[in-house]
Amino acid sequence: MDQLTAMRVFVRVVETGNFTRAASTLSMPKTTVTNYVQSLEARLQATLLNRTTRRVIVTTDGALYYERAVQILSELDELDSSLSNSQSQPSGRLRVEMAGAFADLVVIPALCDFYQRYPLIKLDIGVGDRLVDYVAENVDCALRGGTPGDQSLIARKVGDMTMKLCAAPLYLEKFGEPHEPEDLTRAHVAVGYLLAQSGRIMDLELENAARAVAVTPNYILSVNDARSYVNAAIGGLGVAAAPGFMIDAALSAGTLRQVLPGWRVKPIPLYVVYPPRRHLSNKVRVFVDWLAKLMQTLPADRVLKTDRLP
Numbered sequence: 001m002d003q004l005t006a007m008r009v010f011v012r013v014v015e016t017g018n019f020t021r022a023a024s025t026l027s028m029p030k031t032t033v034t035n036y037v038q039s040l041e042a043r044l045q046a047t048l049l050n051r052t053t054r055r056v057i058v059t060t061d062g063a064l065y066y067e068r069a070v071q072i073l074s075e076l077d078e079l080d081s082s083l084s085n086s087q088s089q090p091s092g093r094l095r096v097e098m099a100g101a102f103a104d105l106v107v108i109p110a111l112c113d114f115y116q117r118y119p120l121i122k123l124d125i126g127v128g129d130r131l132v133d134y135v136a137e138n139v140d141c142a143l144r145g146g147t148p149g150d151q152s153l154i155a156r157k158v159g160d161m162t163m164k165l166c167a168a169p170l171y172l173e174k175f176g177e178p179h180e181p182e183d184l185t186r187a188h189v190a191v192g193y194l195l196a197q198s199g200r201i202m203d204l205e206l207e208n209a210a211r212a213v214a215v216t217p218n219y220i221l222s223v224n225d226a227r228s229y230v231n232a233a234i235g236g237l238g239v240a241a242a243p244g245f246m247i248d249a250a251l252s253a254g255t256l257r258q259v260l261p262g263w264r265v266k267p268i269p270l271y272v273v274y275p276p277r278r279h280l281s282n283k284v285r286v287f288v289d290w291l292a293k294l295m296q297t298l299p300a301d302r303v304l305k306t307d308r309l310p
Helices: 003-016 019-026 030-044 060-084 100-117 169-175 181-185 226-234 244-253 282-297
Strands: 049-051 056-058 092-098 121-127 141-145 154-161 163-167 204-207 212-215 240-243 268-274
Touching (some): 003 056, 003 060, 019 030, 056 060, 100 226, 121 282, 141 282, 154 282, 163 244, 226 244, 240 244, 268 282
Parallel strands (some): 092 121, 092 141
Antiparallel strands (some): 049 056, 163 240, 204 212
16 A cells, blocks of 8 residues: 555545545545545554545544644655755646636736746636635635635735725716715615625725725625626616726726715725645745735736735
8 A cells, every 4th residue: 555645545535525525636536545545544453534425524543643644744745845846847737716807807917927937837717706615626726805704724915906986977867976985875875795705795894084984885786796796887786896907997988987085995905815734835836926926016006005025
């Protein structure tokens, strides 16, 4: 038995929760995964996992072995990487998740620069704001707006999205201009943005020189995609607070107009998040660093207000 391979297979079964998902992420037949775990248990003369029809449950011995195995495998990976990284370009397939607006308007237009630097990396970009099981789906990292709700993830802040409050001329002709944030809960409606993490409508957070206020808007339509959110505002379905990089063209064309000019919409923090691993692979590290530097190059007054990063 190849003990290191068996150890890696066991760790993946624990992290994914069953043999089928582990086999999929390892690109192995399920029977091979099962045989590796059984051989490992026979070698150790201990039961590491209790199997049910739906999932596996880690035993006390299994939990202890898992904790030590993760440490050993991480140290081995780090040792291999420290020797190979100095001699070769980062390479391999990288799975990244991000919202469609980030992909279309920010990241993909700049990817030629990334490939000039790292031609051996293959990117698989999943587009959407859905909740992601990073281990089961083998996702390396994600670009997300808003403070991460999953405390188990490592999060690196790469900037703040400049937000603008706007509405279509069609809407304003019908309802008039709002004068206070509270108007969005009474005489006006706003397009609701449904947050994937909580399943609730995003509050609109505004401030001026005198006070700060968060309102839960009155809405007739809610969506969970940023592009649909902006299109709903352009269609006259309500007031929206949207990132500047998504609506500046519509503002210039007159299909949207800024409202409540005396109020500033609170910027939304932008994070790169990834699963907690003691050793971060070189391909993930260079992509995260490139993404952070990309955010610093974007016009702060129009696209992103960025933090200066070390």
